[in-house]
Amino acid sequence: MRNHLSLLFCLLALGLLVCCEAGSLRKNFYQHTCPLAEKIIQDVTGKHVAVDPAVPARLLRMHFHDCFVRGCDGSILLNSTASNTAEKSATPNLTLLSFDVIDDIKANVEKACPGVxxxxxxxxxxxxxxxxxxxxxxxxKVLTGRRDGTISRDSEAIANLPSAKSDFAALKQKFSTKGLTVHDLVVLSGGHTIGVGHCNAFSNRLYNFEGKGIQDPSLNPSYATFLKTKCRSTRDNTTFVEMDQNSSIMFDNHYYVGLEQNKGLFQSDAALLTNKGARNIVRELLKSSKFFTEFAQSMVRMGAIDVLSGNQGQIRKHCAFVNT
Incomplete structure (x- = not known):
């Protein structure tokens, strides 16, 4: 009996190990092959943020857009070619910025550890x-060990990325497809506490909600008046405003405060209040410590979506090009 119990415990331990190492992501993946990698990435990233406080919102959004298409495989970073239109050229990604930051980081890491x-x-x-x-x-926490994909298609970005104009059912379906829950949906939407949104992504709520030529009745009236001073028509695709009013560079839980006041910028933000379960999660996240804890956990889950590992994919020499 004792031997059987020992065997059972060993099998359970092995099962837990396999579970925790799923996708081959782990802490300090490069500790032997490139021990300074994470320090170099942190230092170069910090250099750019110190110069441009908009970088955090841009890179957070880029990471999200990467993971939702083919998983977290760096496919968002690939350039289009003569025979293929890549993800970054898809309409939802045309406003992504700071690819140069990733290129700079990659160049510095390659100097220290080529091809690793x-x-x-x-x-x-x-x-x-x-x-x-x-x-x-x-x-x-960021577990590492991802490999780079070699395929990037604009059509897949359009099909997989949640739209700023989505209702709750559509958002839930997009997240569920990636193995994420309604809880993850509400928590990760908190990333909208930093960054900006372009008028064409939400101006229908100001002038032509649901094609009826009216203002979205769920939108805070005073907030709508303010937005109309910035976005004069539904055709404006160049003007942008803060997603979290007066807090576009401060990462905090203020997004949920605004949401409770019906000041969510996008229709996808407002949609979180149309579902009882999601609405309850919004209220929980009004507590700052709760938001930071839950955001950290959801980011780990998002960062593990369909990762490539082992001999899958490649380690690209330059992030914008597939190795030849």
Whole structure:
């Protein structure tokens, strides 16, 4: 009996090990092959954030857009070619910025350890390090070991990325497809506490809600009046406003405060209040410590979506090009 129990415990331990190492992501993946990798990424990222406080929002969004298409494989970083239109050229990604930051980080890492650190891992770490810069401590854990994909198609970005104009059912379906819950949906939407949104992504709520030529009745009237001073028509695709009014560079839980006041910028923000369960989660996240804890956990789950590992994919020499 004792031997049987010992065997059972060993099998359980092995099962837990396999579970925890799922996808071959783990802490300090490069500790032997490139021990300074994470320090280099942190330092170069910090250099850029110190010059441009908009970088954190850009890299966080880029990481999100990467993971939702083919998983977290760096495919968002690939350039289009003569025979293929890549993800970054898809309409939802045309406003992504700071690819140059990733290129700079990659160049520095390659100098230290050529052909070792993936672009997918660099993006995941840089997103975390940029948001964490002002806090002087990492806000969430990033497990590493991702490999880079070699395929990037604009059609897949359009099909997989949640739209700013989505209702709750559509958002829930997009997240569920990626193995994420309604809880993850509400928590990760909190990333909208930093960054900006372009008028064409929400101006239908101001002038032509549901094609009826009216203002979205769920939108806070005073907030709508303010937005109309910025976005004069539904055809404006160049003007942008803060997603979290008066807090576009401060990573905090203020997004949920505005949401409770019906000041969510996008229809996808307002949609979180149309479902009882999601609405309850919004209220829980009004507590700052709760938001930071839950955001950290959801980012780990998002960062593990359909990762490539082992001999899958490649380690790209330059993040914008597939190795030849």
């Amino acid at each position: 650190v993936s672009c997918a891992d660099i993006l995941a770490l840089a997103a975390r390090d940029s948001v964490s810069f002002k806090f002087k401590r990492p806000l969430w």
